[in-house]
Amino acid sequence: MKNIKEEFYKTLLNREDFYMKQYYSNYHKEDVYIAIKELREGIYCVLITDEANENIDSLEAFEYIKTLDKPFSLNVMILSSEGYIYTEHVHPINKLIINKDRGNVIACDESCLPLKQIWENAIQKNFSTNRKLGKSYFENKLLTSGLIVINIAIFLITAFLSGSLFDIDTKVLLDYGAKYNALIDKGQVWRLLTCAFLHSGLIHIACNMYSLYIIGPQIEQIYGTLKYLIIYIVSSITASALSYFMSPDSISVGASGAIFGLMGALLAFAFIERNKIQKKYMSSLMQVIIINLFIGLSISNIDNFAHIGGLVGGVLTGYISYKIFNNNMGKL
Template sequence: MKNRTTAPSPTFTQTVLLGELSRQQYLAMALKAAKQAGWNMVHTAPNGFRATTGTAPDLFDEEITLGIAAPLTGLTATITSTSAHSQTEDTGQNQRNIADFLNAFEQLKTGSSDTDRAFMQAQLEQLVPPGAPDDDTLIQQEEKGKLAGFLAMFIPVEGYFITPILVNLNILIFIIMSLTGVNIISPESQSLLNWGANFRPLTLAGEWWRLLTNCFIHIGVIHLLMNMYALVYIGMLLEPFMGRLRFAVAYVLTGIAASVVSLWWHDLTISAGASGAIFGMYGVFLALLTTNLVEASARKAMLSSIGVFVAYNLVFGLKGGIDNAAHIGGLVSGILVGYSVTPSLKKPALAQLRTLTLLIPALLILTCSFIVYKKLPNTAALYDAKVQEFTLLEQQALELYNLPENAPDSVFLNNIKNKGIPAWNACLSIVGELEQADLPEPLQKRVKLIHAYYDLRLKSYQLTYKSIAEQSHQYDAELKSCISQIEAIGKQMEDMQ
């Protein structure tokens, strides 16, 4: 007779992020939600509970455990529903059990007052006295949930939907960039520009889409990991509180605002990364923490934590190499969005109010961004355009050196007088226009060198003309000095590239 093995009981597990709730606050609400779901409580501990469904604990249909863990991504609750051994087919009841519990929990979270929460907390303290030990079996459940807790960072679920999509999108773009040859440690400037980095000369030249695309590309893997950690942290706190639509709109709006401020502040800086939008979300949370939307017991600790994080990163950004302008732009616009959506968070049932409180900051930020974009002078693009003119005029002037050596002196004199000297004078006239423009400091230095270069070029042509016309060598030393200075300036300009 063959040995028979028992088929494993059907089971379903789901891990959720606690968000802004502490372990005690979550457990207090979870116990109330379990009661509303009709579960029989078997055992309660500081780190979770064990319950059953059915008419009595001894004659149960499913056993349910809830264990609260603290992986790197923050506090998580792993909920598992397991069918009784007499059930061998998965009818979907385990999944429905957890769905019913989460729905009841969400209603409690959004509908309970401070008084209701205080009462639930008091009931928890009666069931689980302060200082009671954790349940070892639930701790084992926590250990099983740690990997699930880490993976949950990338999986959209109710209350944590937009954040993992943003994280996955940023990671995916970075992977594609690396597969196309972009250096994952220190990418070249041109690679960043090819992928949509924010750069005033290009962005103001009609490539406005860079204001958004730069928020999804990163300058190396360390940059990516730091930003994604910060995004997950604020996302798990803020998204359950705001909801999908508000969170997504706030992220995009503050990202654009951060890019516009960076565009306004920096002349020739290549800017990329999600940190402007992330600072925007921290700004939103800071605004909400100054209202009574968050429980007073949690408000002070969170306000202190978020405030220290923001202050530290802004001060750290003063060291250079960090786009603090984008951080400040994101932060300020986030505070604006946070206060704008507060009325709709206080009255979540009013759909029209939610639309209005999103529409107002959207119109304000997008209108201001459009005005700045249109009014901001693209002096670097002006410089590039004038350089193109220089190139054509210089080619015309240097035709002198393409003349045959045995050409008559009259040909050389005619070329210098009618082509060379007028071309160099035209270059100097263009240089005068650039000197009047409000160019970035690096370009101002180049313009000074260009001015000196064309002065010497003009002088060298004038000396050459005199030397040929007078059939004299008295200008040779001066002409040689001009050529030497021209070569030295050319070397300086190459070093500034």
């Protein structure tokens, strides 16, 4: 996204009589720039961000502009995907939504019409999907894609050995590392992790991989690739550990414990940054977690203790990763 921001800001500076102001972002831990144009009735401010950082970036910009002691209009250009869902903010901002892959305008508030015209005249004509106006499709999806490939590859091997896609043979699962207390007690502790990469059937893996595809990129964007991997592994182990103690007779497989851990890490992030993000984010996340736990309790043969163990592991690991080991935690 860096190149498209620079290009459009340069257009505003060189052709539209804007000037730049900068302020320190407590979230990004670096200086952030905003374009400003003096008008008779106040200042017209332009911020460029993406849909992942929309709430936090607009809030920080809004709070900074208030310190300038001038009437203002905050206009946020959001680089997004085609499926952007328009939501209202708790503070007054105007939005111009741009498809970051194609360059077309998805939505535009009335105050952003001048920006829309500038975009279409100066930028969109030269927009090409081959230009590096944003990061690739795999931005914040690299580890998620890798985990999905690994899970699918292992599933296909077990399906081949079982002779079925829909009902993987229990013996095959045990041979490949399912959580089974009797074998763990004999020293095969690695089963506490390997079971998270096994699935009992096509529907099982499809549901888990879809959830991972949705949640994973958010974790990678917030925590980074390494911490994401740590959260995933730790949550897998804590999920299996609680299942070991609370469901000693079960044979357990599946990535759902790790996925609950990722949801727990999102919950930890939302709690730490509760003063910077909308309350709806926290409440919506809590609703998703509760609903998924309830679904698990309503269906037989679901290892709910693994879900709870993964959730707890994700909350703790996410909190430690984001808060305590943050180099600038004093500025949070």
